[in-house]
Amino acid sequence: MTQDARATAAKKLFIKTYGCQMNVYDSQRMAEAMGAEGYELTEDQSQADMVLLNTCHIREKAAEKLYSDLGRLKPLKAARPDLKIGVAGCVAQAEGEEIVRRMPLVDLVVGPQTYHRLPAMLRGEAPAILTEFPPEDKFDHLPERRATRRAPAAFLTVQEGCDKFCAFCVVPYTRGAEVSRPVDRILAEARDLVARGVREITLLGQNVNGWHGAGAGGEWGFGRLIRALAEIDGLDRIRYTTSHPNDMADDLIEAHRDIPQLMPYLHLPVQSGSDRILKAMNRKHTAEQYLRLIDRIRAARPDILLTSDFIVGFPGETDQDHADTLRLIEQVGFGTAFSFKYSPRPGTPAYDRPEVDGAVADARLQELQALLNRQQQAAQQSMLGRTVGVLFEKPGREPGQMVGKSDYLHSVFVEAPQARIGDLVQVRIVESAPNSLRGELVG
Ligand code: 5AD
Ligand code: SF4
Numbered sequence: 435m436t437q438d439a440r441a442t443a444a445k446k447l448f449i450k451t452y453g454c455q456m457n458v459y460d461s462q463r464m465a466e467a468m469g470a471e472g473y474e475l476t477e478d479q480s481q482a483d484m485v486l487l488n489t490c491h492i493r494e495k496a497a498e499k500l501y502s503d504l505g506r507l508k509p510l511k512a513a514r515p516d517l518k519i520g521v522a523g524c525v526a527q528a529e530g531e532e533i534v535r536r537m538p539l540v541d542l543v544v545g546p547q548t549y550h551r552l553p554a555m556l557r558g559e560a561p562a563i564l565t566e567f568p569p570e571d572k573f574d575h576l577p578e579r580r581a582t583r584r585a586p587a588a589f590l591t592v593q594e595g596c597d598k599f600c601a602f603c604v605v606p607y608t609r610g611a612e613v614s615r616p617v618d619r620i621l622a623e624a625r626d627l628v629a630r631g632v633r634e635i636t637l638l639g640q641n642v643n644g645w646h647g648a649g650a651g652g653e654w655g656f657g658r659l660i661r662a663l664a665e666i667d668g669l670d671r672i673r674y675t676t677s678h679p680n681d682m683a684d685d686l687i688e689a690h691r692d693i694p695q696l697m698p699y700l701h702l703p704v705q706s707g708s709d710r711i712l713k714a715m716n717r718k719h720t721a722e723q724y725l726r727l728i729d730r731i732r733a734a735r736p737d738i739l740l741t742s743d744f745i746v747g748f749p750g751e752t753d754q755d756h757a758d759t760l761r762l763i764e765q766v767g768f769g770t771a772f773s774f775k776y777s778p779r780p781g782t783p784a785y786d787r788p789e790v791d792g793a794v795a796d797a798r799l800q801e802l803q804a805l806l807n808r809q810q811q812a813a814q815q816s817m818l819g820r821t822v823g824v825l826f827e828k829p830g831r832e833p834g835q836m837v838g839k840s841d842y843l844h845s846v847f848v849e850a851p852q853a854r855i856g857d858l859v860q861v862r863i864v865e866s867a868p869n870s871l872r873g874e875l876v877g
Contacts, residue, residue: 447473448482452499453490455675456546456638457523459589461488463576464522464549470577471553480510484518484556489525491604493777497525504537511539518542518556522549524608528781530565546594546609550575567610573619579626586825586856587671587839588632592620592659593639598678600705601716601784602745602776605640612641617649617659624663633858634671634825634839635663643677643686657685664695670858671825673843675701676743679719679727691734698735699769699843702728703743707762708755711748716783721762728766739769739813739842746802747776747795749787756798763805769813769842771806775799814844814866821876822846824861826853837870845870 447468451461464486465475476482487503490496500521511517520542521533527545534540542555545565550572554560595610596603624635637660639645645656654662656674663672672695679702689696706712707721731738744759763771775795778785817840824846826838834851840861847870848861861873 445471445473445483446476446478446481447484447486448476448479449486449488450479450503451488452523453492453496455589455636456591456594456640457488457490459591459638460523460546460549461486462589463579464488464552466577466579467550467552468556471556482517484520485510486520486522489521489523491524491528491608491779493774494779495777497528500525500533501537504539508539520544520552520555522546522552524604527565527608528604531563534563547572571613571615573615579623584627584630584632585827586632586858587634587636587827588627589638590620590623590627590635591615591638593642593645596640597644598641598680598718599716599783601714602748602779602782604779604782607781609640612644614639614645614647617647617654617662620659621662621666624669625666628666628668631856633668633856634673635669637663637672637674639674640676641678641681642674643681643683655683655685656681657683657687657689660686660689660693660696664693670695671823671841672696673699677702679704679724682727682731687731687734690731690738697841697843698738699741699841700731700738701741701743702731704762705743705745706748706751706755707759708751709758711751711755711759714750714784715745715748721758725762725765740766741769742766742771744771744773744802744806745776746773746798747790747792749776749784749789751776751790751795751798756802760802760805763802763809767813768806768809770810773799773802773806811866811868814871817842817844817863817871818866819863821860821862822873823858824848824873825858826850826855828855840871846873847871848873848875850875 449461451457489500518541519539521540522544526543533543543563544552547567548564551560551564593614595612596605597612599606643656647654660672704724705715709720822840824838824840826836828837830837830847834849835847836850836853837847840846860876862876863871863873865872
């Protein structure tokens, strides 16, 4: 496209999202903010007038991806100096100007709490590097979510930041202190999403079950919020992530017992099964407390599928500590789980602690992942013959096939030539593949 042709066409924005679901949500909101400025999304980076990289800082590898991607953008920027390159998200927050020093092709750096100012930054009406935690709420300054009809499953951020300060984690520094969005804003956004065709909402927060706010009748906890959301006509499914074990209050556990729209799935990171390591991680719970909590959750919702996060090779971890983690996994039986080798992060309390030998940590990670994979396969096998709800999200790999998420968040492929995206159907599970299930329509 010539320079002139590009000036008259709508400007194109390419966004790459790294890391967590909170970033996926933030990318959508940034796209909406830029939409109000005349930018529309493109999937083709080479056609973009602006490239925005929404980054993750949780582990070193995630952060380094930014720099390799920026390196790859150099020829595009050299060919088209008018191309704007922006870095958003947690690397932007943590490294700020350092990014521009290392990569001068970057035009804008915007932290997770300031991205509502992106249009002003682009117009030169705000500094090109903005990473403060401003007193105003960015959600008040973002355009309403009035995009066209939406996919049937959407994210909705209800809480941000974390006050837990686990010794390995950058989140309290990159995302700041815990803040809960007000009840009325959350309910309004949820109603608006449902009005646009959304049937499933996943509530997001770094510490989502720590959410609290003033609602009708006084202070609400997260369980109360879920009850209010469940009253929205047309909202068929509610999920949430990510939770901390210490914030699993009774009202939330009761919500799992009482509210059919609240899906039987819970991601509850434990990180380790060793009390010594949990203490060194500043997790403020023991393995036993986690197990008793799981008992209470399963008493409320016996079929709930549990998932978790694990870190192996945390400083000081011995073979015995690792064995304790494996035992905890055996005791719980997870549907699936994420596991990571410990990555020292600058600025966190554990950063300077002596590291576990890399090969030892690798071997432990393999052993742990093998066990978790066996549990995942067993959990999937146990679905065979069962009938579950599936919300169709997109066409499957084969003609006439649809794919969607089960109540338990499995990806399920179903032969359904008449079906449409957004249909919520009953499906009998007939086959288990390594990371998905196959089912047949019932009735
Ligand atoms: N090293 C490895 N894994 C980490 N996580 C957070 N910080 C680190 C780190 N420094 C993992 C935790 C957390 C998940 C989102 O990422 O398991 O729950
Ligand atoms: Fe990080 Fe989660 Fe710990 Fe908060 S609770 S510090 S987000 S691992």
